[in-house]
Amino acid sequence: MATSVGLFVLEFYRDAEVLLPQLYGQDLLTLVVAIPALFGALYYAHQGPLRGYVVWLGVTGYLLYTYASYAFLTAFNELYLVYVALFVLTLFTLIGGLACIDPTGLKDALHDHLVRGYVAFQALVAGLVALMWLAEVGSASLAGVRPPSIAETTLPVPVIQSLISASLSRRLPSRRPFSGSIGRGDTSSPASSS
Template sequence: MKFKKEITWLVYFASIVSLFVASIGVSSSHSSPSTSFQSIQGENIPLYGKGLYQLDSVSAAAQVIAQDWVTLLLGLPLLWFSLHWARRGSMKGRILLAGTIGYFLYTYASYALLLMYNDFFLLYVVLLSTSFFAFTLTMMSFDYEKLHQSFDATIPVKTIAGFLFFLAFLLLALWLSRILPAIINNTPPTGLEHYTTLVIQVLDLSFIVPAAILSGVLVLRKHAFGYLLATILIVKGMTMLTAITAMMANIMRAGEAVSIIELSLFPLLNIFVVYCLILMLKHVKEHKSVTGGPSHENTNRLRHQTR
């Protein structure tokens, strides 16, 4: 794997920092909000009032704490496992690593840009930067000229592309249903609360939706880069849908209302995206160096030594 050393150090550093950040985050247990804040739009927003997220709203803090739990219980173990697998030369490991780093990149971009300023602001910035460069180097480590050799020809392209198109449509419908009525009625959108803008919607509409549509089109065309991008999105989707499911459970625990549609839809999608991930990884072909045969690098070294 190209850039193995650089990626390893970046991932180790990010994992240590995120372990500390998430551990402190989950220690902020829920309590009844003692204060409220009137936003610039005139809404009275109940504040969490305790721990690291004391200045955030009850709803936002409940979501972030759930995200911290998912980072600790799923994100970090998956990051360490995929890094170990990738370092052994596994194509599946490298794809899984890219998708998992994508989760950390998305997560700490939202923390740095969305949350009310707190003592961990610089740590969020460090995690955002570290995740970005780790993701960039991981994507650069693939040999795109030979990428088609890593996927077999029996990938169920219609199933994978259909899921990606549905994911893009779902995010569009979900977020535009909040944004457009607010624009038309000249009212603050649902979920804005006392924050300045809709950061999650910015990230989803700017990056996730276009990436899902693009990868869906490329998968239908049986393009190798489409397979790679689709698998990375599916890994990222699995971690994020798990986080969303945990968020909804924690929001209800905090006494906030959750849409019945979201409550039923996201857990079902979470199950289906795990199925899609298994389906895609099943059709990734490993090199001989992973399965026990001599690698191309070792073969060249042996030839050089026998001359």
């Protein structure tokens, strides 16, 4: 619904002209590629193969990025609450989906496949995108001016760059296993509780 309205309702977006090609392109990609891929991967994952599940997670990650962009980046319109709902739903779906992956099963499924090349490629793409977005923010911050990519928009700050910066600056969790209790109200060991 959100992508169809964005694409087919004339003058629906109230954003600056410079943002409109991105919004229309994102809607078109979501409608033509992401939604069919999501349903195909969901059907395939329901049949049992891990590949379908992993593809479903990937498309969910794409939708998370898309609706985070729409919730934080677009000018307010009649679908604002839909964008926020889709952002929240895809966020929790992705977190829950990642938490349900069995690492041993995933390793077994990839038994003969070399994954380092895929990981290196993804790390390279993520690094290049981060550099692309953050390079202009860094130089604009040093110069005390607004970044050129948002100078022509109605946005007060570069929202996506802010999200990327926040995610990159997060400290990685420690690898120590959790030893406390959550939600029990006591500090007894698991062996002593029944």
